[in-house]
Amino acid sequence: MLKIKNLHVSTESNISILKGLNLEINKGEVHAIMGPNGSGKSTLASIVAGDPKYMITSGEITFNGKSLTDLEPEERSSMGLFLSFQYPVEIPGISLNNFIKTALNQKQKALNEKPFSAKEILEKIKKNAEILKIDLDFIKRSVNVGFSGGEKKRAEIFQMLMLQPQLSILDETDSGLDIDALKIVAKGVNSLRNNNSSFIIITHYQRLLDHIQPDFVHVLNEGKIIKSGGSDIAKMLEEKGYDWI
């Protein structure tokens, strides 16, 4: 599904961050990416989603066989790519409800499908709000404006469930969550988990992985994956820290 080959990425101001990263994710797999601060985890998430703040200097990213390099973020989105932001952005005056409706129907448009009816959307909203224990009043609030850290992350997962992406990248979605919120977020992810949807879970902590069992764990350091393996790696890291590698 996602293939990253020898990827080198720099910032706008030419600071090199990813230095030859390789990663392959197949349908239905969950990959966890761990690594110390500044190792390039968020850059990886951003470059896959198409954040214009980062530039590919060499290497390639393909998604379902198609190169992502020249595609706009919205094109990547309509192909089924989703990023749960580490720092979700505020959009004053636009309700989460209105925002997700617009997003859903833009996606339909991009796929040449007819727009969802108000009723269809409402049914989706109700179903997903229930999974995430979100109050319907919450959905009427402006996107991320005045949301607590936990509410922001829950709103990201809500959008993910609404959009039913093929590949979801969760960039430190667990940071700042209490244990109850963490369980709810994990429940949301697990409800989407099936043979067709894949996940990249970027995290510092083992505790999210207790609730979302990854198929693979990778350790990123200085812009490269330095170790890959099963979920036991995460447990070792939790106990011994990155020096262990």
Added chain:
Amino acid sequence: MATEKNKTLKEITKNKYQYGFVTKIESEKFEPGLNENTIKLISAKRNEPSWMLDYRMKAYSALQKMTPPNWANLKIKPIDLQKIIYYSAPKKPKYNSLDEVDPELLKTFNKLGISIDEQKKIAGVAIDVVVDSVSVATTFQDTLKKLGIIFCSMSEAIENHSELVKKHLGSVVPYTDNYFSALNAAVFTDGSFCFIPKGVRCPMELSTYFRINEAGTGQFERTLIVAEEDSYVSYLEGCTAPMRDENQLHAAVVELVAMKSSEIKYSTVQNWFPGDENGVGGVYNFVTKRGICLDSAKISWTQIETGSAITWKYPSCVLKGNNSVGEFFSVAVTNNFQQADTGTKMIHLGKNTKSTIISKGVCAGKSNGSYRGLVKISKSADNARNFSQCDSLLLGQTCGAHTFPYIESSNKSSIVEHEATTSKISDDQLFYCKQRGIPEEEAIGLIVNGYCKDVLKKLPMEFAVEAQKLLEISLEGSVG
């Protein structure tokens, strides 16, 4: 990213005015030019009583001693009053039903998406349609009549309700007020009149669509709304104009009289032709709008200004009565070479008077938008309160937003608050929207729409959809 955004903005800026078409209706009109004879002719054409002609002549002589105002932050080519046609009316002026209305005209409304048919279906909206200068269709009259509400064209009002008009015309905006109010008083040909009797709550939104239609015809609308004690009315005004190369002068006067404990809500969507992407053509919109509030009365102005090459407009409230309330909610969008200098005046005279100002400016292209507002607290206005918020949103690098707030307070017990912000759409906001599958253009529309929310939500339901549509058109189909 930056270049990409500029590209989209360039596309947005290139957006053509979608309401540019001319309705082919045979019309009767004067030769261009303004003199005493023109005014006599206008008055005679309309079978006006002699007091009306006297009033016009006084206004004309006042006009001759005045010069156009030059204090606004606007670059304007001189206006030659002698090149303007002052009277133009469809040949067959009155219709009893829609069937009699010129099919060409109905087509126009259909193109605009505001057909009378459609409008009639929207529950409770009565429309007094003004094409050029004479009203051609009025609906829902019977319902209004039963309540004693008068809602008719200004010509009919002068004919049938002469005393009421005579009493209030010019009482809020005298012809001596400014150059354009003098011009309007001298040559106005039509407009709307609305009277709500004591204790009556008008059960429907009253609405008028103005439309400039004759090449080179300036429109001089005159609107007068009188709300008697304990009454309520919500009035909607919407404008679109066909594409023109030459500038068209529009100098309207709107007067609101809110008697004791009454409330007038006046909403405007203004979308006159803004000129093309090179700044050629477009309507010059010089409007004087003012209301007076007696004890415990309330006047609320809401405006969505997206059109016109030049907008010069300051809907104001004179808070004369104790405990009276004035409100001003405004969205002004400028694009290409448009210039807008708009705002309000809140004149606090009575005790415990309150005013609220919320102004949202959106500037794109090479346009300039200015907020100009005066909050004046007079000596007598004990415990007066004002809150003003003036926000500007800039799209691109080549536009300008300016704020000129004036505060004059002569009473120590008053509280005046002013907040102002200037912002741009952030790259992070755009990326967030795009990641969710919303393309840049739609994302900009969405963000602008959200930014204007505080004002848009003040509009009556019937207007909210149209207002969003106009924002969309002004910023290239970007509002979803």
